[in-house]
Amino acid sequence: MSDFGPLTHHARFPYSAITQRADFDWPASGSKAPRLAVYIGFNLEHFAFGEGLGAKIGPVSPEPDVLNYSWREYGNRVGAWRCIELFDLLALPTGCIVNTALYDHCPELVAAFAARGDELIGHGHSNSVRQAELGEAGELALLGYCKERIARESGTAPAGWLSPWISESHLTPDLLAESGYAYSLNWCHDDQPHRMQTRSGEQLWAIPYPQELNDIPMIVARQMDAKDFAQMIIDNFDEMLLQSARQPLVMGIALHPYLIGQPYRLRHLRRALEHICRARDTGAAWITTPGAICRHMEKLGKEISHGNPSRR
Template identity: 30%
Template sequence: MHYDFVPMPHRKPLRWPDGKRLAIILTTNFEYWDRAREDPKPFYPGGPGIVGGELAGNVYDNPNWTWREYGQRVGVWRMFDVFDAEGVPSSCTMNAKMALERKAVVDAAVQKGWELVPHNYVQTDLLTDFAHDKEKEREVIRRTLDIYREAVGKPAKGWLSSSLRSTMNTVDILADEGLIFTTDLLNDDQPYLVRTASGKKMVSVPYTSEVNDFTIFMRQGQTADGGFAVFKEQFDWLYAESEVSGRHMNLGLHPHVIGQPFRIRALRDFIRYAKRFEGVWFATREEIAEWYLENHESHIPTADGAGEGAA
């Protein structure tokens, strides 16, 4: 994986289609956790728990597992009601095992015509487990993409790794499999191109770990009013900047967190607030990536020497 370091002042103004200023992605993460595994070594849960303490990996963790399952049974449907009532789509990410174990959730998003993005096979496994074995990582990605294709009815266009834990090989593998965007990188408010070993172009459509219900509610302890204030503050500043050059804002949402009755108002109130502004685009990642592939030269030219470094 390689991308040029191009600081914001060195870019041309980004102009979204149809005169839009700020692209907003409302990300709903469909995630599945196995109850336990054979290995007694504690496994990474892919997100904070509601009850502290660490159990062996082969021991069922009842409060944390059922708290997360609340999102599948109740919380996600509450979120769907909000999105439908406000007339905006969600860009959903999905573990492959959601399609196998919680098919009703995936089917509902498909029926609504919403975007779904592959999000690893299962939330408790990480691609970094295969950081030094590219072919095993490829196997996991292919297995996920095969299940995705069957569940969604079309090939995937992009990818989000569980807990954003990708490897230096992930983007190259995704390009080899015909994908056009990754959302693992956290380093920008605009899309940009990532170079791959095959020469195929990959677009970074950044995710966020800060404007994220885990961070806002679980780590910071914000109320619904506090959560809305964070969403609004992010929006207001980016919207002001977008007068000069387009920006992208992502909300990272998890049904067992934001889908709780005492938090959901933060999401509803933010959507209502954002809809009041001209030039707001409730976009999908695929729309952004496909547009950027056609228009990236007007933003960050790819001529030799365009960057001031590399990553």
């Protein structure tokens, strides 16, 4: 590459302006098809004690870092169960993003989400390790193990994947497709799904996953208050609902129970989700899962033709 030539590119998909695409609708439950698809990406994670990576709420101590480990474990023991109560009350499905180490640690928690009919999405074995550091053979082993373990324990193999820490190697999309996954949540570059190029030619969809509407970067990194995070969800929903009059869009909400399951934060999440459910009940939004979004895109029977917009 010359000093002033094109920059290195991933070659997974071409550039496409959001305003220059073909039109379609999401599935209709009434007389009118909704234009905005909304899903909750609910992250169930487990971390090694005394080693490895993990989100921090307090000062980092020498291992074993009891303060930060136990804060994260609150999500599995308390926060996730309180969230289930809220999701049940509002009749909300989730895309449950699962570390398979939870089957060894607290299998009843994963079973509770599976019993609700929630989609289970692969998320590595533990969030203590970054996927990109594994090498090709290690990545393939991880993808295969997680798929088999979720299928064996919960009855259905995962169609989707979110890498721990959104950590990818240059080969991750190829390996996902070759391992039989239908979609990836790793990329946050768009508000619509699209296909990614893979070395085998096997199909892999990129389903939008949020790095803004996400409690870790907002609450941990930016130290946003819970009421402001809830208002952010409401504002994002209202604006995307307005934008979706022109084209179908996807809005994800990424949540972690050790954060959003804290009682004072859950109170504000309740307000935000109630707001979204009121719109759902009028038919204005499709509340769904990433897997259902992927299946709908596949059902359309053709690639949405970027750069060739059409309106009915």
